[in-house]
Amino acid sequence: MKIVTVIGARPQFVKAAAVSRVLRKSHEEILVHTGQHYDKNMSDIFFEELRIPRPDINLGVGSGTHAKQTAEMMVGLENVLLEEKPEYLMVYGDTNSTLAGALAAGKLNIPIVHVEAGLRSYNMRMPEEQNRVLTDRISSLLLCPTDTAVDNLKKEGILEGVFNIGDVMCDAVLYYSKLLDNMPREYYFSHLVGLFQPIPLLDSWYMATIHRAENTSSLETVKEILKAFNGLDAPVIFPVHPRTKEIIKILTKDENYHNVLFVEPVSYLDMLFFVREAKKVVTDSGGLQKEAYILQTPCVTVREQTEWIETLKGNQNVLATPQVEDIIDKVLNTVADNGKRELYYGNGDAAKKLCDIIGNNIK
Template structure:
């Protein structure tokens, strides 16, 4: 069996790590195509080296651009690759422009498409990620769902016959890296200058278009982070840096200290060392949940509704509209006593993905 994995952004590289390892234990041919959607080394290269992922077999180098330009560039560049390889499966990951472009290119060549992390829904049609995941699910031949909730969404859209519950591959890699960090004696995370890792701090990220493109909204969110009573380690995505510079918004002020994105093991160490997490990232919400750290999500909805159970995650779309004391209390709350459970699987999802592709090939 020949499988082409199409990846291009940080979360997809994390998901690729256990999939690549699972394929390496078989005789199947696994070809990695990196679109270059995340072209910053902090968001791409370090994940290949840090997670032990084989170097990409093909690097398309599409870089940045509007959604249309970026999606079109991947479509044009990947077409000859798929035509040459003619794989048994094209495996696309998550909800990025690379995901949609890889699926459309494969469908046009009548190649079977499998979508990893299928069935997630925010029900917010303003999110580019929501368009990508819905369109990919309806184009794909095999829908690899991470949770029971995702399976219910797919069934509601008439896609049950194409769906399989495999679990979440993020659990596979997160728990492995967590155990590695603990075995190494919990090394001090690489935090921004000015934050003492031995003292309580919050870990924050902010990158989604709906939070960064509007100058007033971004300024309000940054001000809310500035006002928190604990130091805030803001790991700044290139989108955030660019938008803040464009809008004339200073990030590094008040409680906030700005640093660069971390390699995955560094991110896990930073979450483990933090008192809590503030983010708009779907992946980091789930990592906080898996690592038993309270999370405050700067969005009105989440695809990972399981993290809301027991108070582990709270949705706060407009923290600047809360009284300052209420916002501070929420963002710095202690971890709940409620157990998290295992709604995302047992850490063996990648094996089930390979087995399911074998059975359906």
């Protein structure tokens, strides 16, 4: 059986790698990278270090408005699908690449497999929410990471082809985290490239990422978040997203954020290390909240809501507004109850379940 898998950003490569290791034992897979995100960290070392299959096809779409980007992807993907004639098209998560792949396949009556189906923030202002809702509506197999995701689909009247397989990102985290202790702490710190200063070897730190539009579209909002980081009791390692870099340069001209270590984006393995060893994670990333939970590192999420509501139980993850006092309070004064931890995202066998379901539902 032939499956075309569509991905467009580095996190999706990591998820797809977890599945491809199992899928390619029994099926033919054509891996298509839309080029939605060009990531300079996706060099030879990225593929070699993580043992990730390289894309068979790269559409090279690049950045642009949502409409332009999605339209160009659909044209390229339609050509691929007409040429390859797969039994299934598989997409991950909630990017523009996900929606473009689903729409292109749907128009050609090719069954769609949506991995990470059923996630909801119930905030339709988010492009990601629009993408995931629309993709779910036209998918044939909806492979959910949690019971909550299954319930979300049930509320929307989507009952057929729905399966809880666990989270393929959990597969990846558990697989790659076993590699972390092969290298000393100094190895990971040697990879940190400071934007403004050399990065010292630390014994204690917080790990932070901030990139969503609601937190980065305003200088004042970013300033509030950085002031909060400045007030914490340990240095904050802050890999700067390209969307945030120009704002950071502007703000650091007038302010000295002495407690914030601004660094270039880090590799996936390095990120796992710094998250696993951090006092806490502070982020607005959906994926990083979940990775922190799996790695048993408490998290503060600078957002109004989260798709991963299971992480909120026992204060393993708490929501904060982008304001100095609230972020500092949540980081310093929230205590996680480890007794409330559960295996919400599976035990690392989601990819096997996915392959079994596809094999049993061949159209």
